Amino acid sequence: MPIYIYSLSILNSQCSTAAAAAAAMESATAAQTAAMPRGVAHLKDELDIVIPTIRNLDFLEMWRPFFQPYHLIIVQDGDPTKTIKVPEGFDYELYNRNDINRILGPKASCISFKDSACRCFGYMVSKKKYIFTIDDDCFVAKDPSGKPINALEQHIKNLLCPSTPFFFNTLYDPFADGADFVRGYPFSLREGVPTAVSHGLWLNIPDYDAPTQLVKPMERNTRFVDAVLTIPKGTLFPMCGMNLAFDRDLIGPAMYFGLMGDGQPIGRYDDMWAGWCIKVICDHLGLGVKTGLPYIFHSKASNPFVNLRKEYKGIFWQEEIIPFFQSVSLPKDCTTVQKCYIELSKMVKEKLSKVDPYFDKLADAMVTWIDAWDELNPTGASAAKVANGKAK
Amino acid sequence: MSQENINNSEVDIVIGALQADLSSFLNEWRPIISRFHLIIVQDPDLKEELNTPEGFDLNVYTKSDIDRIVGSSGSTFFSGYSCRYFGYLISRKKYIISIDDDCFPAKDNMGNLIDAVAQHITNLTTPATPFFFNTLYDPFREGADFVRGYPFSLRSGVTSAMSCGLWLNLADYDAPTQSLKSQLRNSRYVDAVITVPARALMPISGINIAFDREAVGPTLFPALKLAREGNFRWETMEDIWSGMCAKVVCDHLCLGVKSGLPYVWRRERGSAIDSLRKEWEGVKLMEEVVPYFQSVRLPQTATTAEDCVVEIAKTVKEQLGPVDPVFSRAAEAMVEWVKLWKNIGSASFPGI
Numbered sequence: 084m085p086i087y088i089y090s091l092s093i094l095n096s097q098c099s100t101a102a103a104a105a106a107a108m109e110s111a112t113a114a115q116t117a118a119m120p121r122g123v124a125h126l127k128d129e130l131d132i133v134i135p136t137i138r139n140l141d142f143l144e145m146w147r148p149f150f151q152p153y154h155l156i157i158v159q160d161g162d163p164t165k166t167i168k169v170p171e172g173f174d175y176e177l178y179n180r181n182d183i184n185r186i187l188g189p190k191a192s193c194i195s196f197k198d199s200a201c202r203c204f205g206y207m208v209s210k211k212k213y214i215f216t217i218d219d220d221c222f223v224a225k226d227p228s229g230k231p232i233n234a235l236e237q238h239i240k241n242l243l244c245p246s247t248p249f250f251f252n253t254l255y256d257p258f259a260d261g262a263d264f265v266r267g268y269p270f271s272l273r274e275g276v277p278t279a280v281s282h283g284l285w286l287n288i289p290d291y292d293a294p295t296q297l298v299k300p301m302e303r304n305t306r307f308v309d310a311v312l313t314i315p316k317g318t319l320f321p322m323c324g325m326n327l328a329f330d331r332d333l334i335g336p337a338m339y340f341g342l343m344g345d346g347q348p349i350g351r352y353d354d355m356w357a358g359w360c361i362k363v364i365c366d367h368l369g370l371g372v373k374t375g376l377p378y379i380f381h382s383k384a385s386n387p388f389v390n391l392r393k394e395y396k397g398i399f400w401q402e403e404i405i406p407f408f409q410s411v412s413l414p415k416d417c418t419t420v421q422k423c424y425i426e427l428s429k430m431v432k433e434k435l436s437k438v439d440p441y442f443d444k445l446a447d448a449m450v451t452w453i454d455a456w457d458e459l460n461p462t463g464a465s466a467a468k469v470a471n472g473k474a475k
Numbered sequence: 476m477s478q479e480n481i482n483n484s485e486v487d488i489v490i491g492a493l494q495a496d497l498s499s500f501l502n503e504w505r506p507i508i509s510r511f512h513l514i515i516v517q518d519p520d521l522k523e524e525l526n527t528p529e530g531f532d533l534n535v536y537t538k539s540d541i542d543r544i545v546g547s548s549g550s551t552f553f554s555g556y557s558c559r560y561f562g563y564l565i566s567r568k569k570y571i572i573s574i575d576d577d578c579f580p581a582k583d584n585m586g587n588l589i590d591a592v593a594q595h596i597t598n599l600t601t602p603a604t605p606f607f608f609n610t611l612y613d614p615f616r617e618g619a620d621f622v623r624g625y626p627f628s629l630r631s632g633v634t635s636a637m638s639c640g641l642w643l644n645l646a647d648y649d650a651p652t653q654s655l656k657s658q659l660r661n662s663r664y665v666d667a668v669i670t671v672p673a674r675a676l677m678p679i680s681g682i683n684i685a686f687d688r689e690a691v692g693p694t695l696f697p698a699l700k701l702a703r704e705g706n707f708r709w710e711t712m713e714d715i716w717s718g719m720c721a722k723v724v725c726d727h728l729c730l731g732v733k734s735g736l737p738y739v740w741r742r743e744r745g746s747a748i749d750s751l752r753k754e755w756e757g758v759k760l761m762e763e764v765v766p767y768f769q770s771v772r773l774p775q776t777a778t779t780a781e782d783c784v785v786e787i788a789k790t791v792k793e794q795l796g797p798v799d800p801v802f803s804r805a806a807e808a809m810v811e812w813v814k815l816w817k818n819i820g821s822a823s824f825p826g827i
Contacts, residue, residue: 227584250765251677253639253734254646254661261663263656266649266708267678267715269761282610289611292623299620304611306618310665315675320608321624355624374610398627405607405626 108287108305110222110380111231113145119231124152125239130213132235133205137161138219143170145222149233153215156205158183161197178204190458193451198344200353202324206331206338207456213242214335215328220383224286227307237311237377238281238328245275246313246371255310255375275313279334279370280361283326284308285381290323292351292398293391296384311375316366319408322358326379329361333370335460336420337361339452341445348441349400350393356445359408364423367413396439403438407431421453428453486596487568487688489514491559492576493706495523502528503579507590514562516541518706519550536561544819552808555704556681556711557697563688564820570599571692572685574739575708581643581740584664594737595638595685598668602632603731605673612735613668632670636690636730637721640683641665645741647680649758650709653747668735673726676768679718682708683739686721690730693780693816694721698808699801701756709750712757716805719768724783727773756801763798767791781813788813 132150134140135158143150147170155175159167163179183204184191194204199218206214215235223231244258250272257264257273264273289304314320329338337360340353365372411430417423432446488511490497497515501508513533517525525535541553541561553561559573572595581589601615607629614621614630621630645653646661653659671677686695699716725732771790777783788809795802818824 249676249769251671251675251734253641253677253680255665259663261659261661263646263648263652263659265678266647266652266680267712267718267761268649269765270758271762272765284610289620290623291620292625295620295623302618302620304618306616306666308612308665308667309663310667312669314608315672317674318608318672320610321622323610323623351623358624374608394623401624401626402628405629 108303109225110145110287110382111225113147115225116145116223116231117148119148119233121148122233122236125236126213127152129211130154130215130239131156131205131209131211133158133202133209133214133216134219135160135199135202135205135216136167136219138167140167140169140219142219142222143173147172149223149235153235154211156209158202158205160199160201178208186459187455190451190455193339193342193448193455195340195343195347195353196345198347198350198353199324200340200343203338203340203353203357203452206335207452207459209331212330212332213239213328214331214338216324217327217379218325218381221285221325221379221381224378224380226378232377232379234283234326234377234379235328238283241281241311241373241376242278242328242330244278246278246373247272247275248313248316248366248371251315252312255312256373259311276369276371277330277333278373279330279365280322280372281328282320282322282372282374283328283377283379284375285323285325286378288381288384290325290381293387293394294398296387296390300384300387307378308375311373314362314372314374319359319362319405320372320374322354322361324354324357325381326377327354334361334365334420336453336456337364337424339424339449342441342448348439349396351390352394352397352401355397355401359404360424360427363408363411363413363427364420367417367423368420400438404435407434421457424453425450483510484512485569486511486592487514487562487566487571488512488592489516489559489562489566489571489573490576491556491562491573492517492525493521493556493558494576495521496526497576498526498528500576500579501531504574505530506588507580507592511592512568514566516553516558516562518558519554536565545815552697552811555706556708557700557713559681560695560697563692563695564815566688567822569687569689570596570685571688572596573681575682575741577744578642578683578739578741581738583738584666589737589739591640591683591737591739594668595640598638598733598736599635599685599687601635603635603670603733604629604632605670605726605729605731608672609670613670613733616668633729633731634687634690635670635733636687636725636728637679637732638685639679639718639732639734640685640737640739641735642682642741643738645743647682647708647741648747650747650751650755651758653709654751657747664738665735668733671722671732671734676719676765677722677732677734678715679721679732680708681714681718682741683737684714690728691721691725691780692820693784693813694724696720696784696809696812698805698812699760700804700808701760701801703756705750707745707750709745709747710757712760715757715761716764719764720784720787720809723768723771723773723787724780727777727783728780760799760801763795763802767794781817784809784813
C-alpha cells in the first residue's frame with residue numbers, strides 16, 4: 084500500500100514539473116515588463132550596455148523599462164553601409180567597421196570582423212566603470228512566479244557584493260537575502276574580495292556547442308536555479324558572452340574577445356578565450372568571478388551545422404588550451420591587469436604556437452589590444468591595481 | 476529528477492540517535508527509507524532506551540555493543556554526534572546515507588515530498604566533474620548537459636564519492652550567525668547539484684550526507700573533539716574537520732564531491748545563544764586550519780583512502796599540533812581510526 088501511494092506522488096511530481104516547464108518556456112512580454120514597478124536605476128551614469136549587432140535592435144523594445152535609463156554602445160558588425168535602426172528613446176553611440184578602423188588605425192586588426200567578438204571594441208571605447216553586454220536574441224525571462232526578471236539589476240547586485248573564491252559556501256552566495264555563511268566557514272574569509280565579473284545564464288535555448296545541439300536539438304533549459312555563486316580560485320569555466328557584466332576598472336583590459344570570424348580559422352570561442360584569460364588573472368589578483376542569476380530568455384538557436392564549421396578546430400584546440408591555462412602561473416610583479424595580460428600573451432606565443440600558428444597571431448593581437456586599450460584609456464582610468472594582499 | 480535503479484541492498488542508512496524517541500523521525504521518513512536497512516547507533520551518553528516503531532529493517536547499537544566490538548575506549552570515540560561513525564565502521568554496504576535525527580523530509584518548490592535518499596543515490600551513481608566548472612551545474616541531470624566550451628576529454632567525469640545535501644528551515648549556520656540573525660531561516664530551494672571543484676575547500680556538514688563507503692569510508696572519522704563539545708551542531712566541529720580532510724583526499728584520489736540537492740527540513744532544536752555562551756572554540760579553531768588545508772599536498776605513494784588519512788594525520792601533528800593540542804589529539808585519533816577501520820571496518824571482521 085505505501086508503495087502505491089509513493090508511485091502516485093512521483094507521477095504527480097512529473098506532471099507538475101511538466102506544467103512548470105511549459106510556463107518557463109515563455110519570455111516576458113513588453114507589457115508584462117512595463118507593468119513592473121519602476122525601481123531605482125542603479126549606476127545609470129556608471130554603466131554602459133554594449134550590444135553587438137548585424138541586423139536590428141528590435142529586442143530592445145522588450146527591455147525598455149530596464150535599459151532605457153542607461154547609455155548604450157552599439158557595435159555594428161558586418162556591412163557598414165547598412166543602417167541599424169535603434170528604437171526611439173535610447174541614448175546610444177554606434178560604431179560600425181569604418182568607425183573602428185578610423186579610431187584604431189592599424190590597431191583595428193585586433194578587432195574581429197563578421198563575428199560578435201567585435202563587441203569588445205565597445206568595452207575599449209566605453210568611459211564607464213561597468214559594462215553589461217547582451218546578445219540581440221536575448222529577451223526578458225520570467226522567474227518561477229511569473230515575474231519578469233531585471234537581469235541588469237541582478238548583475239549590478241552581483242558586481243557590488245563581494246565574492247568568496249577562497250572557500251566554497253555550500254549555501255551559495257552568502258550575501259544574498261535570506262542566506263549567510265555556513266558553519267565551518269572561516270571568519271577571516273567572510274569579508275570576501277571585489278567582484279570583477281558577473282556571468283548570467285539562459286532559459287530556453289541553452290548555450291550548447293554544435294555537437295550537443297545536433298544530438299539534442301529539442302532540449303530547452305527550463306530549470307531556474309535560484310543561486311549566485313563564486314567560482315572558486317583555481318577553477319576554470321566556459322564564459323558565455325550572451326549575458327555578462329563586469330567591472331571595467333578591475334578587469335576590462337583582459338576582456339579581449341580574440342580573433343574570430345572573417346579570415347580566422349575559428350569562431351564561437353571569443354567569449355571562451357576571454358573567460359579563461361580573465362579567470363587566471365582574477366585568481367592572480369584576488370578578484371572574484373560569479374555565475375548563476377540572472378537568467379535571460381535566449382530565443383534563437385543558431386544553425387548547428389554552421390556552428391560546427393566554426394567551432395570544429397576549437398573543439399580540438401581546447402584540449403591543449405585548457406591544460407595551458409590550468410598551469411599558468413603569473414609572476415608576482417604582475418600587479419596590473421595589463422601587465423598580467425601582456426605576460427599571458429608571451430606565454431601563449433611560447434606554449435600554444437606549436438598547436439597552430441593562429442596562436443602566434445592571437446598573441447600579437449593580445450598585445451595590440453592592450454596598446455589600443457591604453458591609448459584610448461590613458462593612465463589612471465584603467466590601470467587597476469591589485470586589491471588587498473593576495474597577489475597569487 | 477530521474478529515478479535511478481536503486482539496488483536497495485547496496486545502501487545502509489545510518490542514524491545517530493541523540494534523542495531516545497525516534498518514532499516521529501522514523502515515521503515521517505517511512506515512505507522514503509522503509510525499504511532500506513537502517514543502522515541506528517545510540518549516543519553512548521544517552522541513558523534511556525530507544526523507542527523505534529515497527530516495520531523497519533533495522534539494527535540498533537548501544538554503548539554495550541560499541542564497547543564489545545571496539546573495546547571500552549571506543550565509547551569516547553563515538554559519543555554525541557560522533558556515534559554515527561560507529562555505524563559507518565560496521566556497515567558492509569557500498570553506499571551510506573546519514574541524516575541527523577532532527578531532520579525530516581522536505582518539500583520542493585512544487586510542493587512534492589523530496590526523496591532525499593533517491594537523490595543522494597543519483598548523486599553518487601552519476602559522475603562528478605571537478606576539473607572544470609559547468610555553468611549549467613550537473614550535466615548529467617535530465618534537461619541539462621555540458622555547455623559550449625567544456626572540454627570533451629573531461630566530459631566522462633570521475634566517480635562521485637560524496638553527496639552533501641542541504642537544509643531548509645534551520646540551515647547549518649554557526650552559533651554566532653544564528654544568534655545574530657535569530658529569525659534567519661532558509662527558505663530558498665536551489666534546484667541544483669554541483670560538483671565542488673578540485674582544490675576548492677568547503678565545510679562539509681554531517682547533517683545530511685551520503686558517501687561511497689568503499690571509496691572513502693576511512694576519510695570520515697570522529698577525530699576533532701572540542702573541549703566543550705555538546706549535543707547541538709553549534710557545539711561541534713567534528714564533521715567540518717573530517718569533511719575538510721575528506722575533500723583533500725577526494726581531490727588527491729580524483730574522486731568527486733557533490734553539493735546541493737537533496738534538501739531536508741531541519742527542525743528547531745536548542746538555542747544558538749546558549750551554544751554561543753559556551754566557548755565558541757570551534758569557530759576559533761577554523762582560523763588556524765585554513766592555511767594548512769590550502770597548502771597540504773599528499774604524496775603520490777598515497778593511493779588509498781587509508782594511506783591518505785595517515786599522511787594527513789602526520790602533517791596535522793607536525794604543523795597544527797604546536798598551534799593547539801586539540802590538533803595533536805585529532806591526529807592521534809585519525810591514526811587510531813585507520814587501525815580500527817582496517818581491523819573492524821574490513822569485510823573479514825566477524826561478530827558484528
